[in-house]
Amino acid sequence: MxxxxxxxxxxxxxxxxxxxxxxxxxxxxxxxxxxxxxxxxxxxxxxxxxxxxxxxxxxxxxxxxxxxxxxxxxxxxxxxxxxxxxxxxxxxxxxxxxxxxxxxxxxxxxxxxxxxxxxxxxxxxxxxxxxxxxxxxxxxxxxxxxxxxxxxxxxxxxxxxxxxxxxxxxxxxxxxxxxxxxxxxxxxxxxxxxxxxxxxxxxxxxxxxxxxxxxxxxxxxxxxxxxxxxxxxxxxxxxxxxxxxxxxxxxxxxxxxxxxxxxxxLKKVPDLIAGRRENAAYFRERFADVDGVRLQRETGESSWFGFSLVLEGPLAGRRSEVVRAFSAAGIESRPIVAGNFTRNPVMAHLDAVVPESLPAADKVDVDGLFVGNHHYPVHEGIDLVAETVERVTAEVS
Structure with missing residues (x-):
């Protein structure tokens, strides 16, 4: 920091x-x-x-x-x-x-x-x-x-x-x-x-x-x-x-x-969204050859609230190590919303229908996180995220 x-x-x-x-x-x-x-x-x-x-x-x-x-x-x-x-x-x-x-x-x-x-x-x-x-x-x-x-x-x-x-x-x-x-x-x-x-x-x-x-x-x-x-x-x-x-x-x-x-x-919305989309284009380009992460696949035209990373390969099960490395580098991160929500204790108070298996949600729950996106250019920040992921991957491989 x-x-x-x-x-x-x-x-x-x-x-x-x-x-x-x-x-x-x-x-x-x-x-x-x-x-x-x-x-x-x-x-x-x-x-x-x-x-x-x-x-x-x-x-x-x-x-x-x-x-x-x-x-x-x-x-x-x-x-x-x-x-x-x-x-x-x-x-x-x-x-x-x-x-x-x-x-x-x-x-x-x-x-x-x-x-x-x-x-x-x-x-x-x-x-x-x-x-x-x-x-x-x-x-x-x-x-x-x-x-x-x-x-x-x-x-x-x-x-x-x-x-x-x-x-x-x-x-x-x-x-x-x-x-x-x-x-x-x-x-x-x-x-x-x-x-x-x-x-x-x-x-x-x-x-x-x-x-x-x-x-x-x-x-x-x-x-x-x-x-x-x-x-x-x-x-x-x-x-x-x-x-x-x-x-x-x-x-x-x-x-x-x-x-x-x-x-x-509201007057700024077109420029705010355009800035986020430009950052997203760079993010996807920068991460194209980064091992150990699955990126969110865009449906239509996303407004790119943030950039998700679902860890896989050498990084699967190592989210805590990635989070620690991010924190040390000054990168703020969060879980992907609430992960698999049905894993939360509050479910004991909710009358809901939950299937026996939610494998994709479980994967996100264990191996998912996201970093921020912004309305102004953040290429250097994206580089820092990628470099940190690459460094952790090299350390655990």
Whole structure:
């Protein structure tokens, strides 16, 4: 480590003076929560990714919660307690928790060890009489094969949801990640593609679902809905309509400051994604002849949240040695999300369907890690990662 920080950090800021000026304008305005700047950002975010509606909340995890809640509570959607939802065995816990909190049963399916996303052959074989939905995850910037995924969902009458919290800006077959299904979720936490301090967004083309999510975000009331709406019509008397609660909601509203930051960050998205993709091209070139690692195979156009390494050959079973070498060289690294999530003790509290074997997820759990990517050129950092891997390989061979 150097005095100024790691040689190759996991995440870095995407802010400049525009973001700090935006925060100062909010401070001067005196309006701090869930106001017109949030509304403006929601509309701009939806338009940018080609969706009809956007709902901002306080985190990507809350985005998953609200999306699942709306799908369960929507009277048009056949999604009820005891129904099964197909999920990948590698993801973040808040992909799974909202499902179990609403009485749904996650049915874990193994991933493709190359793409790190759902193995779609296994998805098809996992569909049973109680399967009602697929909650797909686009991992580390890599989109799923949306054309095939949509086809599977449509053929079996399944609701398709996307956890796109790591993959803003990814595209497959002309479909923007986060817009392939009924709803898609995004995160704007510091380490993600854009940062609003904390924050999350849900996109959908379904106006009724949008209105349900707006209600669920704020206590389940009707206050922010039009007088005539899909959830519960209002009287039209503003005072009388202040406190009418119609859905079992939450308080996961965003700050007005986060909306202001989002507007500035959204302007930078094309350049932020282009920078990450340029780094990825160099990363793949630099690692083309590096032994002992399997890289993530891009599906469509990844937005390259980070660079995964699945250790194999001479490095298989030696992740701790690689991590120690990275730390000594000033390279920050992390597990690939939560590895095989079903190995976590929290599973004792979750009603889920887990197959006897999840070999790809287990491989990631034991031998997977990732390093950061950034929106500016990091060729020297990538060289450092490669050189460190090569050195460890030489030492153990």
């Amino acid at each position: 150097t005095a100024t920080g790691p040689a190759y950090p996991l995440a870095t800021t995407t802010w400049d003076e525009a973001e700090y000026d935006a925060m100062q304008r909010v401070i001067a305005s005196g309006r701090f929560t869930n106001g017109p700047l949030v509304r403006e950002f929601e509309a701009a975010f939806a338009a940018h990714f080609g969706a009809g509606f956007g709902v901002m909340v306080n985190s990507g995890s809350s985005a998953n919660l609200i999306a699942v809640a709306a799908a369960v509570l929507d009277p048009r959607i056949d999604l009820n307690r005891g129904d099964e939802v197909i999920v990948p065995a590698v993801s973040w816990p808040t992909t799974y928790y909202p499902l179990t909190q609403y009485g749904l049963r996650p049915r874990f399916v193994d991933i493709d060890v190359d793409t790190l996303n759902l193995d779609l052959d296994l998805v098809e074989s996992a569909i049973g009489p109680r399967t009602r939905a697929i909650f797909a995850v686009n991992l580390l910037g890599n989109p799923n094969d949306f054309t095939r995924l949509r086809g599977i969902a449509e053929a079996h009458g399944l609701v398709l949801l996307e956890d796109n919290c790591e993959s803003l800006g990814a595209v497959h077959d002309g479909i923007n990640a986060g817009t392939a299904g009924l709803a898609g979720t995004f995160s704007s936490f510091f380490s993600h593609h854009i940062a609003t301090m904390e924050g999350g967004v849900i996109l959908t083309d379904d106006e009724q679902l949008y209105q349900e999510m707006i209600s669920l975000r704020s206590h389940g009331w009707t206050r922010e809905l039009p007088v005539q709406n899909f959830v519960h019509d209002k009287t039209g008397d503003a005072w009388d309509d202040l406190f009418r609660f119609v859905l079992p909601g939450y308080n996961v509203r965003p700050l007005e400051m986060e909306g202001a930051l989002g507007l500035e960050q």
